Amino acid sequence: MIKVTQFTIHTSGKNGGATWNSPYIFTRKDNNFDVEDLKTTLYVGQRLNFDHVGLKDADAWEEKYRQAPTDGTCADFLEWCKENDYIDDYTTESYTVAEGNN
Template sequence: MTKQIEMVQFTIHTSSTSGFPTWDSPLIFNHKVENFDTKDLQLTLYIGQHLNFDHVISDGKLNLDDAEAWEEKYRQAPMDGSYEDFLQWCKDNDYIDDYAVERYTVN
């Protein structure tokens, strides 16, 4: 008998200040559920910079004070809930525009 593997797929949408999709939107990635948790998702989005940076850039320049506050707030995102709870927090706080989470199994 083949062991079934539980997978989770994330589709993340972000956009620029003009409302056009960014180069990474939609970002679609998959992970084995047993090897991935909400903290991993937070780190994956941050390292890949698949987040909205709109409010820390003005006149084409990064405002370092705003960027530090933006990063600090992101570090405070709730990690004790589900993927959906974390992604909804990101959406509500303008770190992403939208998301979808799907679970499936493979043999």
């Protein structure tokens, strides 16, 4: 059995564009995924639109995200993102799946 977690991340731009209002859903194997991976996944996946704060503040906004604490759980990190307005909301769901040959 493999333990996996499904993440559903909700974000939105200041203009309410459809891309940013759509949930970003992805599933990862727990033993191959940690908080640093989650931080990188959200950044590289461009689901956090640092330009939405305005070009003048985008660099500071991005730098603050780079300094986000990753010493807790994935839920701790997502809560930090929510409290600091990088995401609107999130849910996580953990479950186990049978290990197959494919």
